[in-house]
Structures are given as C-alpha cells and as structure tokens.
Amino acid sequence: MATLAQTAGLKAAAPSPERSMSFFAQTAMLAKRTLITNFRDPAAIFPPLLISVFFLLVNSSTLSGAASFFLPGQSYLGFIVPLTIISSSLSGASIAGQSIVRDIERGYFDKLMLTPVNRAAIVLGPMIAGALLLTIQTALILTLALLMGLQPNTGIIGLVSTLIFATFIGISFAGFTVGMALFTGSAAATGGASFLFFPLTFLTATYVPFSLLTGWIKTAAEYNPITYPLEAMRALLNTGWDTELMLKGLSSCLLMGGVLFTFAIFGLRTRTKRR
Amino acid sequence: MTHTTANREIIAENLVKQYGDFKAVDGVSFKISNGEIYGFLGPNGAGKSTVVTMLTTLGLPTSGHASVGGHDVVLQAAQVRRIAGVALQDIGLDPIMKSMELLTIQGQLFGVSKRDSITRAKELLEIVQLSEFTERRVGKYSGGMRRRLDLAMALVHRPEILFLDEPTTGLDPASRRDIWTEVRRLNREYNMTIFLTTQYLEEADELADRIAIMNKGKIAVEGQPATLKAGLGRESVNITVRDNEDAEKAAILLRDIFDKVQVDRRTVRLYRQNAAQVVPAVVNRLTESGVETISLTLTQPTLDDVFLQVTGQSIEEAQAPAVPA
Numbered sequence: 001m002a003t004l005a006q007t008a009g010l011k012a013a014a015p016s017p018e019r020s021m022s023f024f025a026q027t028a029m030l031a032k033r034t035l036i037t038n039f040r041d042p043a044a045i046f047p048p049l050l051i052s053v054f055f056l057l058v059n060s061s062t063l064s065g066a067a068s069f070f071l072p073g074q075s076y077l078g079f080i081v082p083l084t085i086i087s088s089s090l091s092g093a094s095i096a097g098q099s100i101v102r103d104i105e106r107g108y109f110d111k112l113m114l115t116p117v118n119r120a121a122i123v124l125g126p127m128i129a130g131a132l133l134l135t136i137q138t139a140l141i142l143t144l145a146l147l148m149g150l151q152p153n154t155g156i157i158g159l160v161s162t163l164i165f166a167t168f169i170g171i172s173f174a175g176f177t178v179g180m181a182l183f184t185g186s187a188a189a190t191g192g193a194s195f196l197f198f199p200l201t202f203l204t205a206t207y208v209p210f211s212l213l214t215g216w217i218k219t220a221a222e223y224n225p226i227t228y229p230l231e232a233m234r235a236l237l238n239t240g241w242d243t244e245l246m247l248k249g250l251s252s253c254l255l256m257g258g259v260l261f262t263f264a265i266f267g268l269r270t271r272t273k274r275r
Numbered sequence: 276m277t278h279t280t281a282n283r284e285i286i287a288e289n290l291v292k293q294y295g296d297f298k299a300v301d302g303v304s305f306k307i308s309n310g311e312i313y314g315f316l317g318p319n320g321a322g323k324s325t326v327v328t329m330l331t332t333l334g335l336p337t338s339g340h341a342s343v344g345g346h347d348v349v350l351q352a353a354q355v356r357r358i359a360g361v362a363l364q365d366i367g368l369d370p371i372m373k374s375m376e377l378l379t380i381q382g383q384l385f386g387v388s389k390r391d392s393i394t395r396a397k398e399l400l401e402i403v404q405l406s407e408f409t410e411r412r413v414g415k416y417s418g419g420m421r422r423r424l425d426l427a428m429a430l431v432h433r434p435e436i437l438f439l440d441e442p443t444t445g446l447d448p449a450s451r452r453d454i455w456t457e458v459r460r461l462n463r464e465y466n467m468t469i470f471l472t473t474q475y476l477e478e479a480d481e482l483a484d485r486i487a488i489m490n491k492g493k494i495a496v497e498g499q500p501a502t503l504k505a506g507l508g509r510e511s512v513n514i515t516v517r518d519n520e521d522a523e524k525a526a527i528l529l530r531d532i533f534d535k536v537q538v539d540r541r542t543v544r545l546y547r548q549n550a551a552q553v554v555p556a557v558v559n560r561l562t563e564s565g566v567e568t569i570s571l572t573l574t575q576p577t578l579d580d581v582f583l584q585v586t587g588q589s590i591e592e593a594q595a596p597a598v599p600a
Contacts (some may be wrong), residue, residue, distance in 0.1 A: 114356055
C-alpha cells in the first residue's frame, strides 16, 4: 500500500478557508453529475419518451381523419404534438426528484451536506439537469413530428418557442417532484407524485379545441394551468403567432413554476434543517 | 515533519440529545487534544453515532456545547465542515459514479481547483489502493473497496480533524491492518486529531491514545487503554464447561475464591488478583463436584474485560441489533 509518507510531496494544493467554488459553478457541476448518472442508468429517461412517442403515433393515426370535422384546414399532428410534449414533460419531470431521492437513499446527500456546498445548488443542479433532459426529449419528439410531416406555422421560431414552453413546464413540475423527494426521501412517494398531475392532461382541451368544450370540462380547463401553454403551443404549430395566447401561456408557466418552486424550497429547508 | 499550530481540539461539554422522553445522549463531556486519537466505544444504541452526528454538524444538540477545532458546531457549522473530514458508518457513495469523479467533485466542492483536485484524487487513490479501478463504477466495488474510497473522500480536502465512524467494519483483516497503518500515519505525520468509533476493541487498543466507553447515553469510563486495563487490577480465569447448567453450578462452586464471577452461556469468567495461584484449587473443586471442564484459560485484563465491566455485556452481545421492547 502506498502511504501518505510516500505521497507527502503534497502536489495538490489544499483548499484555503477563503476560497470556494461559486454558486453557479457548484450548480453546474452537480447538474453535470446528474446528467452523467442519468445517461449511465437511463431507465428514467426512456420510458416517458417511448410512451409519448407511442401515443403520438397512435393518436395521429387513429384521430387524424376525424379531426377534419373540428380542425378544418389545420394539421392534426400540429394539434396533438403539444399534448404529447406536455405529457412527456410531466413524466420526465420526475427525473430531478428521483435523482435526489437516490442520493438521499444512498447517503450521498449527507456526504454533500458535510461539504461547504451551497444547499440550493444541491437542489438546483438536478433540476437543471432534468430540464436539459426534457429539452432533449422534446427536441426528439419535434424531430419525429417533422419527419411525420409536421409543418409548423411559425417556422423555426415556433419550434424554439415550443421547446421553451416544454422546458418551462418540465422545470415547474420538477419543482414538485423535487419537493416531494426532499419532504419524503421516498422513491415510491416521489414516483407516485408525478402521476398526480396526469389528470391535468385530460382536464383540458385534450382531443378537441378549447372552443368546442362545454359544461364542467370547460370550467375545469379554464382553471387548469396546463391549458394555456397547450393552447400557445398549438397556435405556434398550427394557426400562427398569437401574442395574447403566448402571454397567457407564459404567465401560466411562471405561476406554476413559482408555486412549485416554492414547494421545493420548503422541501429543501425541511430536509436540510438540523435537528 | 512540521505541524501547524492550528487548534485541532474536539470539546464536548454536557452534550445532550433528546428525542421526546428518550435521552440518546445524556450529558457527555470530553476534551480531545491536538493530534490525539480518541476511541469511542459502546454497545449498539449507546449513543456513539448520535454524538458523531452532532460533532460533524449533521445534527443539533438538545443542550450542551461542542466545538471542533475551536469552532462551535451549532453556530459555526460551515467552518467545522471545512476543517473536518468525515467517513460515516453508512458509506454515502453514488454507485453509478466512478472513484475519480467522486473525488474530484468532492475536492472542488471544498474549493480545490479542478486540476489540483484531479492530482489529489490520484494521490488518494494510490494511497487506498484503488488506482487500478478508476474506470469501474463504485457500485461494482467490494465492501472493502468502498470503505477505502470513503476514507479517501474524507481526506480529499486535507482535514485537520478526522471523524471515522466504524471505518473498518466489514473489512477483511489485511484491509483492516492497511487502514490502521494509514490512520496512524495521518495522525503521526499530519498531527491530525482523529475521533474513531469502532466496534472492534482490538482496533481501539491498537490505535487510540485514549478511549471512552459509552453506555446508555453516558460516558461510563474514559482513559488510556493501558490505564483502564490496569485499573481492573485482576486477571481472569475463563472456564468453558459442557452446558449452561454446569456453568451455573461452577459459578456457585467458585464464587468464594474470586472477587467477581460472570456467566456467559457455557463460559464462566472469574476475576481476582494473582488468579494463576488459585487455578489448581479451581480444577480440584470442579473435578470433585463432577463438573467437566472443556477448556480453562488464564488472561490478563483486556479492553473486553473493561467493556464487560462497564456495560455488563460482552462486545459480541453489544453488537447484536437492539430488539425493540
């Protein structure tokens, strides 16, 4: 066994108490670590993507004929792709939460807590990694849709805007799964929590335009925060730029993000509070 | 080698940790000097890990005060984390990552530059004999390899004070000896203060300058191992008989010869000064009474004896998981 005596040349500098990594560098490093672990163990990435692609293929094949009745002159693909993206964002949002749960269960979270790392970086790192993975996921879905014949009404700007909406939605819901992970430290609870939001994808203009909804489902859709980014993305891909819809979609995303991010911060405080 | 004059003391003053009505740690006090190795022993559930949790800033004391390197563990937790290295009982390593990645991340979080953290990681991997396994994920490591990597993680920022919570549990004897060698070197060459909890009395005897034995949340005894053993002042005669019934019978037969008699299943331990002189009388009395002696040994006091006297149970019994009432 080599010994410290043999390696006591101390080639590597010792940290000075004053020197520390910046918050952004810490966050970036921990985000990179989450990306590495997810790419090495991609079980959390592929199922949501494959399920979303499956529904995209099935829905576009089975409903595109009937869609001519309620979407005259519009592409059904452009109508259904935003829903596919939102569904995959919801399920993919659990990536960040599951990453944190794994760290808690394996004791690595405590290991990080014993370092001078900024506590917020421990949470933001996985959330940013999750958002990046969702962006890649959304880009893949859009690429597939383009291959299937999607012709976005607003061109490349529309595609980029759709990506941004997807990332916003994903990072908002990541706040919820991260919060659950921090509050419970349980993989089952965190995994189950992401399913709580699935009804939101059905209590909205899922298969028909918002204008055709009536009764209680219309009321539910009006209060459903998913409705507005969904309508905004549909406009981008199908009918053209609509500033009012864009602002409503963006506001809804920011509202969801604010609420769910606050939830994550409370989770962080609870988890890191010394007892 | 020159040592810095930094404060490397660990001080606990009347430390209490209470969960509801239960006091896990009940008024623990000690002072560990610069460069001392302090062994912390006790049965499962005695409160050892709770003390470590408080000293390493993961938990708060209910009352009392503790400082590590002159920094208050409650009010100056960040400073404590900078100067302390911690290898906890539950090894907290991400199994999907590789050793070099974990060490460089750890180094950078402590403020070491990326380049220096890579150099440092290589040094440490050499020390803990994992240089050949840098491309293997930690999840594929054996228990011993993970323990060694965990020790390396604790050393990455060149701590002045090291907390080792059962660092050799699960290791084979050779790996255990390697860790002991490194612990001694860290202490000798860097004057590192080391707080060592262990379930191996031999380990504490081998490494620690002083030991404390905790029982039911309190420090029952503290001192240098040699002093504690000498304090018992008596040798022990250990007799193994055929069955538990014979052991009880032997204890009754011999109790007037010895100061203290303990029965542990088929083994009777008898304590007195100059025990060797009474061995013939012991053998005669057992033979005359028809108690068959399977083995008889005469031992000098060990830390086992100290542990047994303080806690009322042998270390083997003490390690058994606590059964909820």
